[in-house]
Amino acid sequence: MPEARELTFTAAIREAFDIAMSDDDGVFVMGEGVADPKAVFNTLAGLPEKFGKHRVMETPLAENAMTGVALGAAQLGRRPVLVHQRVDFALLSLDQIINNAAKWHYMYGGIYKAPIVIRLIIGRGWGQGAQHAQSLESVFAHIPGLKVVMPACPQDAKGLMLAAITDDNPVIYLEHRWLHGTRGPVPEGRYLTPIEQPRIARAGGKVTIAATSYMVVEALKAAEILDIFGCQAEVLDLRVLRPLDPAMVIQSVRKTGHLITVDTGWGKYGIGAEVVAAVAEQAFSALAKPPARLATADYPSPSSMGLIPGYYPTAEAIIGEVFKMGLLTQDAFDGAVAALRAQKGTLPIDVPDPKFTGPF
Amino acid sequence: MTEIASNDLRALFRDVLRIRMVEEAIAERYAEQEMRCPVHLSIGQEAAAVGVCAALDKDDLVVSGHRSHAHYLAKGGDLKKMIAELYGRATGCTGGRGGSMHLVDPACGFQCALPIVGGSIPIGVGLALALKQAQRPQVVGIFVGDATIEEGVFHESANFAAVHRLPVVFVCENNLYSVYTHLSDRQPDRPLADLARGHGMPVWRGDGNDLGQVLAQSREAVAHARAGQGPVFLEFTTYRWREHCGPNYDNHIGYRTEEEFQSWVPKDPMAQLAAKLRAAGQLTAADEERLRGELAAEIAAAFAFAKASPYPDAATAGDKIYA
Numbered sequence: 001m002p003e004a005r006e007l008t009f010t011a012a013i014r015e016a017f018d019i020a021m022s023d024d025d026g027v028f029v030m031g032e033g034v035a036d037p038k039a040v041f042n043t044l045a046g047l048p049e050k051f052g053k054h055r056v057m058e059t060p061l062a063e064n065a066m067t068g069v070a071l072g073a074a075q076l077g078r079r080p081v082l083v084h085q086r087v088d089f090a091l092l093s094l095d096q097i098i099n100n101a102a103k104w105h106y107m108y109g110g111i112y113k114a115p116i117v118i119r120l121i122i123g124r125g126w127g128q129g130a131q132h133a134q135s136l137e138s139v140f141a142h143i144p145g146l147k148v149v150m151p152a153c154p155q156d157a158k159g160l161m162l163a164a165i166t167d168d169n170p171v172i173y174l175e176h177r178w179l180h181g182t183r184g185p186v187p188e189g190r191y192l193t194p195i196e197q198p199r200i201a202r203a204g205g206k207v208t209i210a211a212t213s214y215m216v217v218e219a220l221k222a223a224e225i226l227d228i229f230g231c232q233a234e235v236l237d238l239r240v241l242r243p244l245d246p247a248m249v250i251q252s253v254r255k256t257g258h259l260i261t262v263d264t265g266w267g268k269y270g271i272g273a274e275v276v277a278a279v280a281e282q283a284f285s286a287l288a289k290p291p292a293r294l295a296t297a298d299y300p301s302p303s304s305m306g307l308i309p310g311y312y313p314t315a316e317a318i319i320g321e322v323f324k325m326g327l328l329t330q331d332a333f334d335g336a337v338a339a340l341r342a343q344k345g346t347l348p349i350d351v352p353d354p355k356f357t358g359p360f
Numbered sequence: 361m362t363e364i365a366s367n368d369l370r371a372l373f374r375d376v377l378r379i380r381m382v383e384e385a386i387a388e389r390y391a392e393q394e395m396r397c398p399v400h401l402s403i404g405q406e407a408a409a410v411g412v413c414a415a416l417d418k419d420d421l422v423v424s425g426h427r428s429h430a431h432y433l434a435k436g437g438d439l440k441k442m443i444a445e446l447y448g449r450a451t452g453c454t455g456g457r458g459g460s461m462h463l464v465d466p467a468c469g470f471q472c473a474l475p476i477v478g479g480s481i482p483i484g485v486g487l488a489l490a491l492k493q494a495q496r497p498q499v500v501g502i503f504v505g506d507a508t509i510e511e512g513v514f515h516e517s518a519n520f521a522a523v524h525r526l527p528v529v530f531v532c533e534n535n536l537y538s539v540y541t542h543l544s545d546r547q548p549d550r551p552l553a554d555l556a557r558g559h560g561m562p563v564w565r566g567d568g569n570d571l572g573q574v575l576a577q578s579r580e581a582v583a584h585a586r587a588g589q590g591p592v593f594l595e596f597t598t599y600r601w602r603e604h605c606g607p608n609y610d611n612h613i614g615y616r617t618e619e620e621f622q623s624w625v626p627k628d629p630m631a632q633l634a635a636k637l638r639a640a641g642q643l644t645a646a647d648e649e650r651l652r653g654e655l656a657a658e659i660a661a662a663f664a665f666a667k668a669s670p671y672p673d674a675a676t677a678g679d680k681i682y683a
Contacts, residue, residue: 028493054493060523065482065516072486075471078493095513099476100483108464108472109454110680144681168683 004185012154012186013043013175016161017081019190021051024079027165028055030066031083031119040083041121041180041360063089067096070116071104071170079165081117087174088131090120094139101170102145113168114145117161122176122213122264124312125350126358129303135265135296137212140172141241141274147171147195148242150264152216154184156239159193166192176214176264177360178352195240198248204232207258207322210249210275212238214352215262215294215313222315222322225339229332231322241271246278250286253279257288260321262313267295292321305350316340364572366640372410372571373637376630377648378655379406379430382439385659386429386446387607394667395446397459402430404569404601407629408533409434409503411574412594415582416501416529421469421491423484424503426461427600428473431503436468443662449669456672457680469498477538478504478511485517488526488591499527499585507538509555510546518559518591525590529581530556532593533568535600540615556593568596569629572636599624 007015020027034040035048035056048056059066063084070080084090090097097118104114123133141148147169151157157175164171201216202223211219216237223233234252238244253259259279261272272293279291294313301311316337323333347354383401390399402409409430413422416435424431432442438453445452446460453464461475471487474480484502491498508514509532521528534552536543553563562584564577574596581592601624603610611618637643 060516060519062516062520064513065485065520068479068482068513068517069486069489069520072483072488073490073493075483075487076490076494078490095476095479096482100474100479105683106680107454107458107462109452109457110683111454111464111466112472113683115683147682 005188006183007154007186008180009154009157009175009182010041010043010180012158013161014045014047015186016158017044017047018050020162020165021047021055023190026077027079027081028057029081029083030057030059030070032059032061032089033085034058034083040085041177043180063092064096067093067118068100071096071101071114074114074116075112079115081119081165083119085121086123086132087120087136088134090118097140097146097170098143102143104145105169106145114170115168117164117171117173119173119175122174123360124176124178124214125352126360127303127305127350128301128360130300133301135174135213137174137241137265138270141244141271145170146242148174149195149240150174150213151239152179152201152211152213152237154182154186156193156199158186159191160195160239162190163192163195167195171195174213178214179217181353181355182217196243197240197245199237199239200234200248201237202233202235204234204256206231206256206327207233207260207325208236208249208252208256209233209260209262209318210236210238210272211262212241212271213264215264218313218315219262219318221340221343222318225315225336225343226319226322228339229328229336231327231332233322238271238275244274244278246275246282249275250279250283253283254286257286258325258327259287259291260318261291261293262318263293263295265296266298267293268298270295289325292325294318294321305348308349364575366637366642368575369572369633370637370642372414372575373633373643374651375410375434376406376571376633377651379409379433380630381652381655382433382659383429385663387602389663390607396448397446397461398605399446399460399607400427400429400605401602401607402427404624404628405533405535405598406430407571407574407633408531408568408596408598411571412501412529412531412578414575415578416499419469420498420501421471421484421487422501422503423471423480423487424473425477425480425505425508426473426475427505428463428503429460432463432465432470432473435465435470437463437465437470438467439658440662440665441465444666444669447666447669448671449666450672451665451669478508478513481508481514481517485521485526485528488521488528489524492524492526497586499529499582501529501531503531503533505538506532506534506536506543506552507546508532509552515555515559518556518561521591522560525588527585527588528591529585530561530591530593532595533598534595535598537600537604537616539604542615551595553593553595561591561593563593563595565595566597568598569627569632571629571633598629599627
């Protein structure tokens with residue numbers, strides 16, 4: 001077997017667009033800055049030159065109208081992908097997303113479809129603060145008619161984007177800025193990751209950790225250390241939040257008896273709440289301990305790195321919950337935390353990896 | 361402005377009368393409480409709808425807002441499906457999913473109606489973008505009201521349509537009121553159309569109750585948009601006769617005076633047109649009687665169709681959430 005090809009998350013997204021636009025003339029990308037020199041964190045690098053600026057189309061700063069324009073264009077056979085460099089900017093387009101796109105097929109009795117993709121980037125770190133770092137997946141996942149995906153690995157970044165572009169429904173594709181630099185195996189060519197189910201990111205039998213997006217990275221870090229200390233965690237990457245299929249989580253909890261959810265967004269009314277509710281409804285007796293929900297702290301994201309400790313869930317917080325569930329001895333817990341801190345070293349709290357430099 | 365031949369107007373009189381009679385039939389029967397959805401009647405505003413749609417080709421596209429009955433009918437929307445939709449029946453144009461505020465008939469190019477004010481504007485602009493990308497010759501008519509141009513989405517959409525020179529015909533029916541709030545409480549004293557001029561669009565302003573003027577100006581505007589010269593804006597002054605939503609007159613509730621309403625009665629677009637045609641010898645009392653008889657029969661048949669149609673099956677209410 002040849003070794004699987006590895007790409008960064010960024011390169012995987014770029015490849016998805018390259019393939020989608022080569023395969024279908026109807027696919028075009030639109031958004032603020034999509035054809036600028038930064039190419040949306042390099043995820044669209046070279047594509048304006050290859051496909052033309054009419055297919056990688058700069059837009060005015062008009063988030064709501066551009067969403068409606070995408071939906072309108074989709075009525076005549078186009079397959080637009082709208083890009084927002086921050087989730088926060090898309091809030092200006094909730095009217096078109098929720099009132100129109102989400103209901104388009106339903107409210108016209110099935111005669112129309114809404115094949116649009118809205119690609120939203122979740123900011124984090126380097127002091128981006130209250131309006132550049134929100135992770136609002138539960139807002140979108142609340143709405144019938146939308147599909148909501150959050151890839152956590154390069155393979156899914158490509159496969160879910162190609163699936164989203166191919167889908168006849170409006171798909172909200174949320175990608176975390178801190179995943180862009182991560183690497184992983186990515187198959188060549190065109191493949192679709194079905195917008196259906198979570199993914200088992202790591203198998204284990206003692207505790208189920210259901211995570212979204214970048215929190216899958218934190219969960220995997222925790223699971224690696226936990227393994228050394230005798231606790232095998234199963235990490236589920238939820239990746240498809242609507243339609244949410246909780247079967248894999250329930251199956252895992254039936255095996256482990258313990259559930260921890262880890263959100264990139266706020267906990268109240270969040271993804272973790274939905275997952276815990278589904279498990280409670282369908283497999284209450286399988287729970288040996290009350291489930292734990294980890295999420296960002298219940299206040300806006302502050303800017304200063306002095307205020308950030310305690311805001312985002314971490315691998316250490318996950319290990320803390322495992323300890324509270326009685327799955328680690330005090331010695332094992334102390335050892336696990338020490339190992340994790342040693343691994344993290346002196347990496348500042350506001351960057352994803354040592355190579356990252358500001359501002360974004 | 362080109363003069364409109366009176367025989368052109370004669371053909372359109374039927375369309376104006378038909379819309380008037382449909383709306384009056386809805387108003388008359390609304391108290392039966394069987395049309396269980398909000399209705400925003402177009403009585404008094406028929407000429408703008410008919411004149412603009414007459415200037416459009418059959419395969420041009422149209423989008424509208426909450427007060428869409430006249431636009432739907434003028435563009436050629438199916439009357440039976442519209443009335444059935446008002447009655448919430450399975451045979452309605454959306455099978456009972458949308459009601460009066462979501463009329464649709466893609467067969468005639470009536471692409472959608474949406475009741476969030478301004479919500480359909482970017483849809484129309486997006487249709488125009490796709491038409492331009494595919495190098496197709498159609499234009500898109502976007503019907504809006506005077507309040508719609510207060511919405512940010514109008515400006516966002518107009519700016520985009522202008523920068524891409526999209527084949528869009530904005531049609532603003534200025535009926536002076538947003539629900540019960542007069543224009544003067546919402547906008548400064550300046551021509552509405554100045555906002556469109558600010559987006560670099562050529563503008564036509566006219567009497568929306570004068571079908572001849574509407575048609576002549578619409579033809580010029582549509583030709584401009586179709587020629588690839590970018591979006592255009594038509595502002596037609598008109599007046600809503602009945603309440604914002606519902607079948608009744610509402611001059612007594614205090615937001616407008618009976619005197620103001622009465623001042624608009626002589627400007628009735630249908631009566632003006634009929635008088636003009638009679639004067640030109642194009643319409644006799646017998647003609648009008650015959651027309652009314654034909655239309656009454658068609659309308660009665662549409663109501664009978666609606667009432668005889670079944671309600672959609674409640675078990676299907678959760679279908680078609682996803683394509």
